[in-house]
Amino acid sequence: MKRLILLFLFIFLFSINGNVNGAGLSVDVDTIDNLIMIGEEAIFDVSIKNEQEISDKLTFLITDLNWDWEKKFFVIPSKGTENFQLKVKAPEGVVNPDRYSLNLKVYSTLNKNTYVYEPLLITVLDESSLLNLEKLDYSINGLNPEKKDNVLRLIVKNQYDKPLKDVDIFLSSDIFDSVEGEVNFDEAELINEEFLINLNSKASEGWHDVNILLKKGNLVLLNEIKSVKVGKYSNVQEDKEVSSGFLIKKTSVIKKNDGSVLSEQIYRLRLSYFERLFSNVNPKPSFFEESGDDYYYVWEFSVKPGEEYKINIEINYRNPLFLLIALIIMLYLVFHFVESGISIKKKVLTIKSKDGINYMKILLIIKNKGKREIKNVRIVDQLFNVKNVPSDYGTLRPSKVKRKGEDVVLVWDGISLIGNEERILSYRVNVGVKSSIVLPKALVRYKIGKKLNIVKSNSCLVVS
Numbered sequence: 001m002k003r004l005i006l007l008f009l010f011i012f013l014f015s016i017n018g019n020v021n022g023a024g025l026s027v028d029v030d031t032i033d034n035l036i037m038i039g040e041e042a043i044f045d046v047s048i049k050n051e052q053e054i055s056d057k058l059t060f061l062i063t064d065l066n067w068d069w070e071k072k073f074f075v076i077p078s079k080g081t082e083n084f085q086l087k088v089k090a091p092e093g094v095v096n097p098d099r100y101s102l103n104l105k106v107y108s109t110l111n112k113n114t115y116v117y118e119p120l121l122i123t124v125l126d127e128s129s130l131l132n133l134e135k136l137d138y139s140i141n142g143l144n145p146e147k148k149d150n151v152l153r154l155i156v157k158n159q160y161d162k163p164l165k166d167v168d169i170f171l172s173s174d175i176f177d178s179v180e181g182e183v184n185f186d187e188a189e190l191i192n193e194e195f196l197i198n199l200n201s202k203a204s205e206g207w208h209d210v211n212i213l214l215k216k217g218n219l220v221l222l223n224e225i226k227s228v229k230v231g232k233y234s235n236v237q238e239d240k241e242v243s244s245g246f247l248i249k250k251t252s253v254i255k256k257n258d259g260s261v262l263s264e265q266i267y268r269l270r271l272s273y274f275e276r277l278f279s280n281v282n283p284k285p286s287f288f289e290e291s292g293d294d295y296y297y298v299w300e301f302s303v304k305p306g307e308e309y310k311i312n313i314e315i316n317y318r319n320p321l322f323l324l325i326a327l328i329i330m331l332y333l334v335f336h337f338v339e340s341g342i343s344i345k346k347k348v349l350t351i352k353s354k355d356g357i358n359y360m361k362i363l364l365i366i367k368n369k370g371k372r373e374i375k376n377v378r379i380v381d382q383l384f385n386v387k388n389v390p391s392d393y394g395t396l397r398p399s400k401v402k403r404k405g406e407d408v409v410l411v412w413d414g415i416s417l418i419g420n421e422e423r424i425l426s427y428r429v430n431v432g433v434k435s436s437i438v439l440p441k442a443l444v445r446y447k448i449g450k451k452l453n454i455v456k457s458n459s460c461l462v463v464s
Contacts, residue, residue, distance in 0.1 A: 024052035027106050027118045032085075034122045035162040037130075037219065038095060041087040042122045048083075048106055050076040056108050058082075062120075063103040066094045073109070090124050097126035125160060131214055131222045132157045134190065142231025143175075145203045146263070149196040154212065156193075156222065158185040167221060170213040171195055175203040175230065203230045232261045236303060247317040255301075256308040267311060269297040280314045340370030342377065342417065344444045344457040356464040357431065361392075364425040364442050364457065368417035374446050377415040379425065381442035383408045386431055394426035436463040 025048065032043040050056050055077045062069055068089040074082040088102065100122045107115030137153040144150060152171065158164060164185040172178040176197040183191055207227045214222040241252040257263050271279055276295045285297040303309050349361040364381060368374055383390070385406050400411040412425060431437070439460040446453055 024050070024056075024114055025058070025106060025108075025116045026051060027104070027116050029086075029104065029118050029120065031121070033162075034120075035125060035160055036090055036122065037125050037127050038090050038097070039092050039219075041089045042120070044086045044088070044120060046084055046086045046104070046118075047081060048074065048076065049081045050078060052114070053078055055080075056114065057110055058106060058108055060086075060104060060106045062088060063105055063117075064100070066091070067102060088120065088122065090122075095124055097124045097129075099123050125162070127216075127219045127221050128223075130159055130162075130164065131185075132159055133212060133222060133224050133226070136210065136212065136226040136228065138228055139231075142229040143197075143199055143203065144231060145199040145233045145235075148198060150199060152195045152197055152210070152228070154193045154195065155190065156214070157190045158188055161187040163187055164216060164221070166216065168215050169193065170215070171197070171210060172213070173208060173210045173228075175199055175208045199230065205230055205232055236263050236265060245318075247321060249315045251313040253311040253313070254308055255303055255310075257303040257305050261305065263303045265299075265301055265303055265309070267299045267301075269299075269311075269313060271295050271297065275315055278315055278317055278320055280316065282312045340372070340448065341368075341453060342374060342444050342446055342455055343367050343369055344379070344442055344455055346381075346439065346442050346457040346460055348439060348460045348462055350462060352464065356435075357462065359428055359430040360439075360462065361426060361428045362390075362439065365422065366415075366417065366425065366444060367422040368419060371419035373416060373418045374448065375416045376413075376447065377417060378445045379412040379415065379442065380445070381410045382440055383410075383429060384440065385437075386429055388430045390427040390429040392428040394424065396423075396425055398425075398427075436461060438462070 027049075028047040030045040032045060034042045034044075036042050046060075048058060050058070055075065057073060057075050059071065059073045061071075068091055069087065072084065074084075076082050086104070102120040102122060104118045104120050105115055106118070134155040134157050135153075137155060138151060154169065154171070167183050167185060169181040169183060170178060171180075176199050179195045179197060181193060181195065183193055185191060207229055209225050210228050212222065212224050212226060213220070235258040237256050237258055239254040239256065241254070243250045253267060255265055255267065269281075269285075271294070273293055273295065281297060283299070286300040287298055289296040289298060299311060301309050343366070345365040347363040347365065349363070350357045351359050351361075362381070364379060366377075366379065386408055387406065389401060389403060389408060390410065396412060396415075398410040399413040400409075402409040402411070408429075410427065415423075417423065439462060441456040441459045443457070444455045
């Protein structure tokens with residue numbers, strides 16, 4: 001209080017002295033910014049009026065020579081006014097944080113008795129007092145190492161009606177990588193800034209220090225250490241065992257919880273479409289996802305503290321390969337014994353009269369079912385109880401026609417059939433059928449390689 005009384009008395013005396021010695025001059029000062037830090041400039045708008053009857057050359061000075069300012073000279077005509085902006089700088093290493101009352105002396109360079117004083121009030125702020133850390137906030141349960149991003153919320157108050165621009169924020173700790181940010185403070189503003197941090201392996205359960213540093217250029221505005229709590233967590237370790245053999249690969253994934261709480265886990269396995277066809281997993285996945293040509297097996301499970309969860313994956317190409325080989329062999333056999341060879345079918349066309357059947361036309365339909373040519377094919381057909389030898393042969397006459405009593409045997413020799421060829425042999429026989437007759441089976445004899453094959457046709461029942 002005593003210091004403030006002396007300050008106001010000092011200002012009052014200089015004001016009286018200015019009124020006495022400053023006849024002919026008047027000065028008005030408007031404060032623009034008088035809250036500064038060391039190295040910054042206080043700014044004032046100054047208006048000088050020459051009330052003398054003559055023109056005068058004027059200048060000014062700051063009575064405290066520890067401060068820096070720019071010297072200027074003005075020639076002001078009688079009754080004229082000069083306006084300018086005065087910047088007074090607090091030099092580093094000379095001026096300390098405090099409240100100052102400086103005197104601006106405006107005087108004539110032509111008449112030493114013409115001058116006037118005007119006080120300038122400047123507060124040099126201590127940079128360490130500009131900001132106050134209100135709170136370092138985070139989850140009530142503590143930081144969670146299982147989360148990819150934890151939120152640290154920094155609440156800082158600007159203590160003065162002085163804006164602060166481009167303030168850099170640095171947060172550092174042994175439990176996460178340093179994070180940075182930048183913020184601007186308005187006058188007396190309370191800011192609330194959030195930072196996302198990813199805890200590392202050193203983030204054990206308990207309390208850990210966080211260093212909070214705010215700087216503006218080289219000035220340290222705030223440097224404090226606060227403790228944050230890392231909550232209970234599950235420390236789930238993954239172990240993978242891989243074994244492989246001929247066309248088979250086995251993988252075991254083991255998730256073990258070395259932490260202190262139940263842990264909800266998700267495991268994803270990517271497989272190509274081809275791998276998926278030959279995969280076997282245990283236990284079964286919770287669900288699977290499809291993305292382009294890839295498939296993802298997804299397991300969702302819980303692991304209690306001290307327990308483990310095991311997933312077995314087997315990619316087996318061996319059994320499918322053996323199955324494929326067996327299938328190829330089977331197809332070969334099917335092709336060789338079913339799709340290859342010759343088939344024969346017998347059909348009968350009849351001409352009837354009122355007395356019964358007068359004659360029959362018999363068709364033998366022979367087909368090569370395979371793609372390879374078959375040579376030297378023999379076809380044999382026979383008729384029982386016929387009086388006449390067959391006639392009217394189709395495109396190919398039989399090589400032999402043998403008669404034994406009332407039976408007739410027809411033989412076609414040396415026939416060649418190309419792949420998939422179908423050929424029809426036909427003949428007509430006069431026969432009197434008044435009730436019914438059964439025509440026996442025709443047969444085909446041929447060789448594929450060294451194997452002799454005999455195939456019979458169907459028999460035909462003819463009814464008059």
